[in-house]
Amino acid sequence: MIDVENLSVSFGQGTARTQVVKSVSFSVRKGETLGIVGESGCGKSTVLRSLAGLDRHWEGSIRLGGEPVDPDRRREQLLLAQMVFQDPYGSIHPRHRIQRVLAEPIRAMDKGPGWDRVGPALRQVGLPETFADRFPHQLSGGQRQRVAIARALMLEPEILLLDEPTSALDVSVQAEVLNLLCDLRDERNLTYVLVSHDLSVIAHMCDRVLVMQRGTFVDELTKDDLQRGITHHAYSQMLFEEAVNGLRTVNEVAPVLN
Amino acid sequence: MPVDHPILEIRDLSVRFGRAKIPAVNGVSLTVGAERVGIVGESGSGKSTLGRAVMRLLPPAARIEAAAMDFEGAPLLTRSEKAMRGLRGNRMALIMQDPRYSLNPVLTVGKQVAEAATLHQKISRKQATALAADMLGRVRIADVERTMALYPHQISGGMGQRVMIAMMLLSKPRLVIADEPTSALDVSVRGDVLRLLDELVRENASALLLISHDIRMVASFCERVLVMYQGRVVETLTRLEEAKHPYTRGLIAAMPDPKHPVSRLPVLDRRAINEAGAAP
Ligand SMILES: Nc1ncnc2c1ncn2[C@@H]1O[C@H](COP(=O)(O)OP(=O)(O)OP(=O)(O)O)[C@@H](O)[C@H]1O
Ligand SMILES: Nc1ncnc2c1ncn2[C@@H]1O[C@H](COP(=O)(O)OP(=O)(O)OP(=O)(O)O)[C@@H](O)[C@H]1O
Ligand SMILES: [Mg+2]
Ligand SMILES: [Mg+2]
Numbered sequence: 001m002i003d004v005e006n007l008s009v010s011f012g013q014g015t016a017r018t019q020v021v022k023s024v025s026f027s028v029r030k031g032e033t034l035g036i037v038g039e040s041g042c043g044k045s046t047v048l049r050s051l052a053g054l055d056r057h058w059e060g061s062i063r064l065g066g067e068p069v070d071p072d073r074r075r076e077q078l079l080l081a082q083m084v085f086q087d088p089y090g091s092i093h094p095r096h097r098i099q100r101v102l103a104e105p106i107r108a109m110d111k112g113p114g115w116d117r118v119g120p121a122l123r124q125v126g127l128p129e130t131f132a133d134r135f136p137h138q139l140s141g142g143q144r145q146r147v148a149i150a151r152a153l154m155l156e157p158e159i160l161l162l163d164e165p166t167s168a169l170d171v172s173v174q175a176e177v178l179n180l181l182c183d184l185r186d187e188r189n190l191t192y193v194l195v196s197h198d199l200s201v202i203a204h205m206c207d208r209v210l211v212m213q214r215g216t217f218v219d220e221l222t223k224d225d226l227q228r229g230i231t232h233h234a235y236s237q238m239l240f241e242e243a244v245n246g247l248r249t250v251n252e253v254a255p256v257l258n
Numbered sequence: 259m260p261v262d263h264p265i266l267e268i269r270d271l272s273v274r275f276g277r278a279k280i281p282a283v284n285g286v287s288l289t290v291g292a293e294r295v296g297i298v299g300e301s302g303s304g305k306s307t308l309g310r311a312v313m314r315l316l317p318p319a320a321r322i323e324a325a326a327m328d329f330e331g332a333p334l335l336t337r338s339e340k341a342m343r344g345l346r347g348n349r350m351a352l353i354m355q356d357p358r359y360s361l362n363p364v365l366t367v368g369k370q371v372a373e374a375a376t377l378h379q380k381i382s383r384k385q386a387t388a389l390a391a392d393m394l395g396r397v398r399i400a401d402v403e404r405t406m407a408l409y410p411h412q413i414s415g416g417m418g419q420r421v422m423i424a425m426m427l428l429s430k431p432r433l434v435i436a437d438e439p440t441s442a443l444d445v446s447v448r449g450d451v452l453r454l455l456d457e458l459v460r461e462n463a464s465a466l467l468l469i470s471h472d473i474r475m476v477a478s479f480c481e482r483v484l485v486m487y488q489g490r491v492v493e494t495l496t497r498l499e500e501a502k503h504p505y506t507r508g509l510i511a512a513m514p515d516p517k518h519p520v521s522r523l524p525v526l527d528r529r530a531i532n533e534a535g536a537a538p
Contacts, residue, residue: 011412018404040416040443041400086415086442089359137317138275141355141438142301142471164415167441168355170471171512172505173301175523182522197416197444204523242445 001159001191002028002051006060009046020046022215023060030158033185033192035202037239038212044195045086047212048161051193052083064159079109081159082152086167086195088144091151092136098122098147099132105154114154121150126176141168149177153184162194166201178204199240203227211236265433265465266290266312269325272489273307276319282307284489290433292463294456296476299486300505305469306355308486309435312467313352314342329433348377351431353439357418361410367421368406374425393424396454398447416442423451430462437469452479473498473509 009021021043028034036044050058056071063069069077082105085091092101099118106114119129125146136144145168152160162181166174178201184190196202202209203226211219211233219233231237266288273283283304288295297305310316312327314334327334329350334342346352354360362370371390372383381389387406394402397420405413405421413421419442426434436455440448456479459466470476476483483495487505501507508526 016404016407018401037444040420040447041414045414087356087358089356140302140306146301164442168301168438168471170298170300171473171509172526174471175512175525179522179525197442238446239444 001030001032001065002026002034002193003063003066004051004060007047007050007062008059009043009050009055009057020215021050021058024215024217026210026217028191028193030191031185031189032208033194033206035206035209036193036195036212037197037199037202037209039239040197042212043215044212045163048083048163048193048195051159052081052161053078054083075109079155080157081161082155082157083161084149084152084163084165086163088141088148088168089136091148092144094136096135097132098134098136098139101136101147102132102151102154105151109155111155117154121154122147124153124180125150126173142170142173145169146173146177156188157190158188159191159193162192162196164196165194167196167198174201181205199226211239264289264291264328265330266467267326267328268312269327271308271311271322271324271327273304273311273316273323274321281489282320283311286486286489286491288484288491290465290467292459292465293482294459294466294468294480296480296483297467297469297486298471298473298476298483298509300488301471303486304489305486306437309352309437309467309469312433312435313346313350314339315346315352347374347429347431349431350433351426351429351435353419353422353426353434353436355437357422358410358413358415361418361421363410365409366406367408367410367413371406371421371425371428374428377429389428390424393428394421396450397421397424397427398450399424414442416444416447419443420447420451423455427454427458430458431464432462433465433467434458435467435469438471439468440475441470441472448475473506 005025006023007021008019008023010017010019012018038044049055051062053073058071061068064077064080102118102121103114106112106117118132122129122131127143127146149165166177169177185192194205207223209221209226210217213235219231219236221231229240231240268286268288271283271286272281274281286308299305311322324335368387368390371394372386375386375389391402391406394405399405399417399420405417419439423439440451443451455466458464468476468480477498484491485493485503485506492503493506495501498510501510511524
């Protein structure tokens, strides 16, 4: 469903130019969920933005659904993949009411006015329909993130690119959203690329995980590897050990009082 | 819990937005001294609203009522906007939930962090820049010099959170309200950042209100944890094992465990919770 070859992304000009994504290649089968993990700033969101067609200055080749896409995409190609951004304000216009935020993609793709789909879309992510009248700043952080997820689902894309989709949610709401994503994937055979720093979320959702460090992939783990704690590279080993010991580390900082 | 010289004292605070029937914050009382207090709670339970109420940063549509809301012994609610502006970012600081959108979009990261360094000390621009660079390194920004020249939209999510924290560490406030300050950070960077926050609190005898949805992290980092549900504080814990309220217990149960995968994650039984009530 997704085939990426030698994808590179650089920012800046002249001597300030830095290569953030360094010639990465990977594929995702239809119906598969691929996870990407790695240290903050290593280039995860940049990879997703290139896949979604939001960054236009990438080099290399990207094929979606078997067809190569250009940095400037046609409308049908944009329809294929939708992205949920790390900060909800990345996909939500701050001065539009929620109903407009949700109906906008439908109208932009000439699929009708979209108003009738707003209510069900909100209910799907556990929000009351009355939120349609609100502005984004009148919602809590987690409520905004769920609107962003609802928005990405509006066009029923075959590919969902999820950038830390549940990092603003408490585990109870997170469980509801992850269950929803699993149901949709099973019903419609959707393909996901999921970026998260939460390895328990990754292990729950993904068939396969790529470990990224400073712009390249250094390791690939299967679901089985994840459950048995197997890694093939020093960096991923460190990452996973830290996740397991994470609580101990925090405890050292602040020995619980009693 | 008695606190000798409270830094923040709130009694019976309620916040209502417009014509909303249910208040977003409902009768919350809280006394904080030089300590770390965690706040967890369901999405929409009023955590950020509580933090913004203390900072007096709520929109005009919000109606705030409180029997008392004092910072260092003096009431906050009656202060002028000008007096509040003098306090914010200085004596009291709020790290907001969307860091990249709370930074000034037209100033480089370096300038903004350096400005925080000048709040308490008369130093030259060059010295301020050096302090800023040092602090960004301590929060584990990899490429400090390059990052300082970038604008907020050019940094990653986790970098944004660390920039906010670096600014706060430099301005050394007496009260820090950190709203999901580490949600985009992996465990190792998060550990370092928490350690720095802890140093700040101890060195300056500051108070830290740490808002997070990560109940395990908060429980191990803070002296006590307030659990909010539908605008109310439903329980206060010093250890997770003490949790009694069905919401808190549901939270602990809903955490996915990488070693024991399940095909569906357990979700909250909201009816049972509502029967237990939002009363403390
Ligand atoms: N528009 C831009 N101009 C310059 N540098 C940029 C720009 N966008 C991203 N970068 C740089 O690219 C690097 C990777 O950023 P990216 O957002 O992909 O990281 P990430 O892996 O998603 O990190 P996080 O986990 O913190 O979100 C960072 O060093 C960032 O500063
Ligand atoms: N300006 C506003 N106008 C109307 N309602 C608002 C406004 N701001 C917040 N609310 C509502 O108040 C409630 C509490 O919001 P708050 O942002 O405090 O939640 P939170 O506990 O921080 O949640 P999260 O974990 O999702 O960030 C929510 O239901 C929200 O929709
Ligand atoms: Mg990112
Ligand atoms: Mg919040």
